[in-house]
Amino acid sequence: MTTVYLIRHAEAEGNVYRRCHGQYDSLLTERAYQQLPYLADRFEDVLLDAIYASDLYRARHTAKAIADRKGMKVHVRPVLREIAMGEWEDKTWAILPREAPEQYAKWQTRPWECEVPGGERVLDTGDRVLGGLRQLAQEWDGKSIAVVSHGSAIRGILCRVLGYEPEQIGQVGWGDNTCVAKFEFDGDTIRPIYWNDASHLPEDLSTFAKIGWTNSRGMPMSVQAWFRPYDPESAEDRALLIGFAREFYRNAYGSTDMLDEDAWMADTDAMAAKHDRAVTIGMVEDQPVALVRMNVCDESEPEIGKVGSFVISEDYRGTGLSGQILGQAISVYRALGKDYLCAYVAKNNARAHGFYDKYGFHNQGEVMKPEGMHDKMVKKIKVESVAEESEDFIWEG
Numbered sequence: 001m002t003t004v005y006l007i008r009h010a011e012a013e014g015n016v017y018r019r020c021h022g023q024y025d026s027l028l029t030e031r032a033y034q035q036l037p038y039l040a041d042r043f044e045d046v047l048l049d050a051i052y053a054s055d056l057y058r059a060r061h062t063a064k065a066i067a068d069r070k071g072m073k074v075h076v077r078p079v080l081r082e083i084a085m086g087e088w089e090d091k092t093w094a095i096l097p098r099e100a101p102e103q104y105a106k107w108q109t110r111p112w113e114c115e116v117p118g119g120e121r122v123l124d125t126g127d128r129v130l131g132g133l134r135q136l137a138q139e140w141d142g143k144s145i146a147v148v149s150h151g152s153a154i155r156g157i158l159c160r161v162l163g164y165e166p167e168q169i170g171q172v173g174w175g176d177n178t179c180v181a182k183f184e185f186d187g188d189t190i191r192p193i194y195w196n197d198a199s200h201l202p203e204d205l206s207t208f209a210k211i212g213w214t215n216s217r218g219m220p221m222s223v224q225a226w227f228r229p230y231d232p233e234s235a236e237d238r239a240l241l242i243g244f245a246r247e248f249y250r251n252a253y254g255s256t257d258m259l260d261e262d263a264w265m266a267d268t269d270a271m272a273a274k275h276d277r278a279v280t281i282g283m284v285e286d287q288p289v290a291l292v293r294m295n296v297c298d299e300s301e302p303e304i305g306k307v308g309s310f311v312i313s314e315d316y317r318g319t320g321l322s323g324q325i326l327g328q329a330i331s332v333y334r335a336l337g338k339d340y341l342c343a344y345v346a347k348n349n350a351r352a353h354g355f356y357d358k359y360g361f362h363n364q365g366e367v368m369k370p371e372g373m374h375d376k377m378v379k380k381i382k383v384e385s386v387a388e389e390s391e392d393f394i395w396e397g
Helices: 013-017 030-043 057-070 093-099 101-109 122-139 151-161 166-171 207-211 235-253 261-274 321-335 350-358
Strands: 002-008 050-053 074-076 144-149 180-186 189-197 226-229 279-284 287-294 304-312 340-346 362-369 372-380 393-395
Touching: 002 122, 002 151, 013 207, 013 321, 030 057, 050 057, 057 074, 057 144, 093 101, 093 226, 122 144, 122 151, 122 166, 122 180, 151 166, 151 180, 151 189, 235 261, 235 279, 235 287, 235 304, 235 340, 235 350, 261 279, 261 287, 261 304, 279 321, 287 321, 304 321, 321 340, 340 350, 350 372
Parallel strands: 002 144, 050 074, 050 144, 074 393, 304 340
Antiparallel strands: 002 180, 180 189, 226 279, 279 287, 287 304, 340 372, 362 372
């Protein structure tokens, strides 16, 4: 008999930025690094003969927290990856009902039937990863191992192991980040001992509790945004952006006196002309609520993507949109091959400093701008590959 502890990765970007991250490779969040010590504590006195993980960053670095505590290495196998989401990868969840309403409705109500073009079905994913677990159980017969995988994959596995019909997958629910399932593999028999157990996490570190995943299918119920490109030919869009610019200057500098609207719009048009997602408007349903303006024209530091302006309408502050506008910027600059994201924050703008501190930006010194002294806030967005971290992981592809 082999004991397998199956673990969901810690909180990752897709969980907070509300983006569809199946096999899209993304980083862990700041909260994840608060969750991981509790997960390591849980396994400190548990005998483990090996630790495995999917090759995706969020899984293998969750496994690394357990391995580091035990002085072990993480074995990496791609078969343990999350569901492939094909054309939906790295899109916001809020855009999907607009772009693919029938498929998205199926994902919400009959997920076992949903197959995104270029992707997998959730039960096929469960079968793939369960096959990987069976192989590991044979290789480690009579031993105990920990395996870190992903939410949809684990749902598919649980549906099979619990003997549910496909249409009963909703009864499996979603396990919180770092949740644990324990299985006993005995020949062809798999005995589930427990599952979706995140009792090691204090409530204030629960991803579900923080972002409001409250409905019966475990899907987020709080405000979610989608992003559309700014249209320089639209008078309505130009007026909207001027409104955002004024709000930005009031928040950052206390007044609009320093705002040269013509110059600001000229810079904005240049950004939009250089990249089709450089200037996007965050939408909740059909209402514009945010601006993500990225200075793709500034190439003074080739490895760094520069933030031009982040603005959230006053009525929507505190609704969870801050992570989503950051996720939009990271999505663009990561696709452009940038390693870091940089924002210049006015010295006296406490709200903005709180935002950047919360999401893991670090102050790299003061910079004088025409509007006054600013702090240069920088966040790493590069996702290292297994090959780049070969000292910490054992590849078994």
